[in-house]
Amino acid sequence: MTRATLLYKSDPVRGAVWDRVFREEAPDIALEVWSADAPPSDAAYLVAWIPPEDLARSAPKLEVLFGLGAGVDHLNLSSLPPGVQLVRMVDPDLTRSMVEYVLYAVLALHRDIPAYLADQREGRWAPRAVRRSADRTVGVMGLGVLGRAAAEALRDLGFAVRGWSASEKAIPGVACFAGPQALPDFLGACETLVCLLPLTGTTRGLLNAELFAALPEGAGLVNVGRGGHVVEADLLAALGSGQVSAAILDVLATEPPAPDHPLLRHPRVMLTPHVASATHPDSAARQVIRAIRRHREGLPLENTVDRRQAY
Ligand code: NDP
Numbered sequence: 650m651t652r653a654t655l656l657y658k659s660d661p662v663r664g665a666v667w668d669r670v671f672r673e674e675a676p677d678i679a680l681e682v683w684s685a686d687a688p689p690s691d692a693a694y695l696v697a698w699i700p701p702e703d704l705a706r707s708a709p710k711l712e713v714l715f716g717l718g719a720g721v722d723h724l725n726l727s728s729l730p731p732g733v734q735l736v737r738m739v740d741p742d743l744t745r746s747m748v749e750y751v752l753y754a755v756l757a758l759h760r761d762i763p764a765y766l767a768d769q770r771e772g773r774w775a776p777r778a779v780r781r782s783a784d785r786t787v788g789v790m791g792l793g794v795l796g797r798a799a800a801e802a803l804r805d806l807g808f809a810v811r812g813w814s815a816s817e818k819a820i821p822g823v824a825c826f827a828g829p830q831a832l833p834d835f836l837g838a839c840e841t842l843v844c845l846l847p848l849t850g851t852t853r854g855l856l857n858a859e860l861f862a863a864l865p866e867g868a869g870l871v872n873v874g875r876g877g878h879v880v881e882a883d884l885l886a887a888l889g890s891g892q893v894s895a896a897i898l899d900v901l902a903t904e905p906p907a908p909d910h911p912l913l914r915h916p917r918v919m920l921t922p923h924v925a926s927a928t929h930p931d932s933a934a935r936q937v938i939r940a941i942r943r944h945r946e947g948l949p950l951e952n953t954v955d956r957r958q959a960y
Pocket of ligand 1: 795814873
C-alpha cells in the first residue's frame with residue numbers, strides 16, 4: 650500500500666507535536682504542512698480547524714476532512730466538496746476535560762458557591778442549608794459523546810440525573826427524554842440545567858425566556874455548548890427575576906465579549922473563556938492516525954458529521 654498523506658492546517662506549535670507523533674507512530678502516513686502558496690496537494694486527508702477556502706483547488710484529491718473540534722458550527726458545511734467526508738474530534742482526553750468542567754460547575758451550583766463568593770466580597774458569613782446530591786435533579790441537554798459522559802459522572806456522584814436528546818436513549822440510572830415534545834417534561838424538574846448540545850439551526854437560541862420559564866424557580870444553568878444556544882437578554886432577565894438563580898458559562902455569543910458585556914461582571918454569573926475542554930494535540934493526532942488506517946482498510950469512518958443535521 651502506498652503511503653497516505655495528511656495535510657495539516659493549524660498552528661505550528663501544535664503542529665510540532667503532530668509531527669513528532671506521526672514520525673514516531675505512523676511511518677505509513679506522511680504529514681504535510683499546508684501553505685497558502687503551495688501548489689495543489691495530492692493528500693487524501695486534511696486536518697484543520699478551518700479548512701482552506703478553495704479546498705477543491707488546493708486539495709483536489711481530498712477524501713476526508715478531520716475537524717479539530719468536537720463541534721462543527723464554525724464551518725460552512727455547504728462549501729465543502731460533496732464527496733468529502735467530515736469527521737469531528739472525539740477523543741477520550743477531550744471528554745475527560747469536559748466531564749471535569751461539568752462536575753465543577755454542577756457542584757459549584759449545588760453547593761451555592763456563586764452566593765458564597767458574593768458573601769465573601771461583602772464580608773458576610775452566612776451559612777446555607779447543605780442539600781444532598783440525591784435530592785437535586787440535574788438535566789443534561791445533549792446525550793452525545795460529551796453529554797452522556799457528563800450525565801454518567803453526575804449520576805455516579807449521586808445526583809438525580811435526566812437527559813434530553815433528539816433520538817431515544819437508554820442510559821442506566823439516567824431518565825432519558827427525546828424530542829421537542831418531551832422538552833417541557835424534561836425541563837420541569839431540572840434544578841440545574843447543563844447544555845451540551847451542538848449549535849445547529851434547530852438548537853440556536855433554544856435557551857430562551859420560554860425555556861427558562863419551564864424550569865423550576867431558582868434553577869441554575871451551566872452552558873458548555875456554544876454561546877449561540879443562549880438568548881443572553883433572556884438569561885439576564887431570568888437572572889434578574891430569580892427564575893434562574895445563577896449561571897456558569899464557558900461560552901458566550903461573542904467571544905471575547907465587549908468589556909461592558911452585562912454577563913461579564915454579573916454577581917451571579919461565573920464565566921470562563923471557552924476552556925471547558927480542549928483538543929490535546931498528541932491524543933488528537935493518535936485519533937486521526939487510527940481513523941486514516943481504518944479508512945484505508947475500507948472500514949467505515951467513525952464520528953462523521955451528518956451534513957443535513959449539521960452535527
Ligand atoms: P454529539 O454530536 O456527540 O452529541 C450531540 C447530542 O445533542 C446528541 O445526543 C444529539 O441527539 C443531541 N441533539 C442535537 N440536536 C438536538 C436537538 N435538536 N434536540 C435534542 N437533542 C439534540 O456532540 P458532543 O457531545 O461531542 O459535543 C456537543 C457539543 O459540545 C459540541 O457540538 C460543542 O458545541 C460543545 N463543546 C464545547 C466545548 C467547550 O470547551 N466549551 C468543547 C467541546 C465541545 P442524538 O444523540 O439523538 O443525535
